[in-house]
Amino acid sequence: MRRVVIYGLPVFLMLAGCVSVKNTPPAAEPAPVTAPAPLAPTPQNPPVPASAAQTAEPTAPSAAPPPVTAPATPSPAPARKSQAKPKNVAKTQVTPAPAAPQKTATQQTPTAPSAPATTAAPSRPAAPTLDLAALEQRLRDTRAIGVFTKLSLKNQVDDLLDRFRQFHRRQTPPTLDQLRQQYDLLLLKVLSLLQDGDPSLAQAISSSRSAIWNVLTDPQKFQQI
Amino acid sequence: MTPRTLYAVACAAAASMGGYSASAEDAAMGKDLAATIALQGMTCDKVVESKRNGDSDYTAVCKDGNRYHVFVDAKGRVVVKKL
Numbered sequence: 001m002r003r004v005v006i007y008g009l010p011v012f013l014m015l016a017g018c019v020s021v022k023n024t025p026p027a028a029e030p031a032p033v034t035a036p037a038p039l040a041p042t043p044q045n046p047p048v049p050a051s052a053a054q055t056a057e058p059t060a061p062s063a064a065p066p067p068v069t070a071p072a073t074p075s076p077a078p079a080r081k082s083q084a085k086p087k088n089v090a091k092t093q094v095t096p097a098p099a100a101p102q103k104t105a106t107q108q109t110p111t112a113p114s115a116p117a118t119t120a121a122p123s124r125p126a127a128p129t130l131d132l133a134a135l136e137q138r139l140r141d142t143r144a145i146g147v148f149t150k151l152s153l154k155n156q157v158d159d160l161l162d163r164f165r166q167f168h169r170r171q172t173p174p175t176l177d178q179l180r181q182q183y184d185l186l187l188l189k190v191l192s193l194l195q196d197g198d199p200s201l202a203q204a205i206s207s208s209r210s211a212i213w214n215v216l217t218d219p220q221k222f223q224q225i
Numbered sequence: 226m227t228p229r230t231l232y233a234v235a236c237a238a239a240a241s242m243g244g245y246s247a248s249a250e251d252a253a254m255g256k257d258l259a260a261t262i263a264l265q266g267m268t269c270d271k272v273v274e275s276k277r278n279g280d281s282d283y284t285a286v287c288k289d290g291n292r293y294h295v296f297v298d299a300k301g302r303v304v305v306k307k308l
Binding site: 147152156 | 265281295
């Protein structure tokens, strides 16, 4: 029995201490204990964002609302969050400098909207990507259309390029609207020939439609072809 | 099976395979000619018969009865003429 008491008493005391820590946050007693710690480093703002930042770490998506409410009601916000997870409060007391995570957390909220903007930016130019050489090589290599058809298409592409040269020389007969119609018609022919036999190539050409047109209508880009 | 029978069966199989490949090539050529004729703005729903006149020179008969001369001229252009 003595051995049980000797070993059991410390264990009981440790458990009791843990239970008391868990109970302290909801009660008013732990608040004064935590109060001196935040008061030492910074007077008012640091303690509030510290708890907000630490609570924001587990719940990243809900991090945006806490910083807004933090300056208005500093004490109630940490109290509710500390009730949810008192262990974090203990950790906050141990950590001496919560100011750094606060700034990062507050800075993360503005950077969060900027991050999707940067990701959206590359996705937009991805659509009009154009690699004329690769498309030409794929057209040469595809088995979806025969040799006569390829040669006939090449003749018509060359004819259209000649008309664009005339247009860039300021010759009036081919207007831009006429060129656009001929370009659309030729592209429609190519797509109709490829859509069954080589749908991936047809999709690639279709997605590059506007980019190719931009190259053809720009005199400087057209000369580089 | 005697060796002669095996040889005859092998020859028949080879002949049938050759005929199949030839018909496949004809079908591909017919599609190519039909697409070429259509690209030139002429009507041909399907090529039912094609005759090779020379290098890059064919005569195509379409299902609707139209006959076309499809060839590549000296400048490298595909020409389709209605016969």
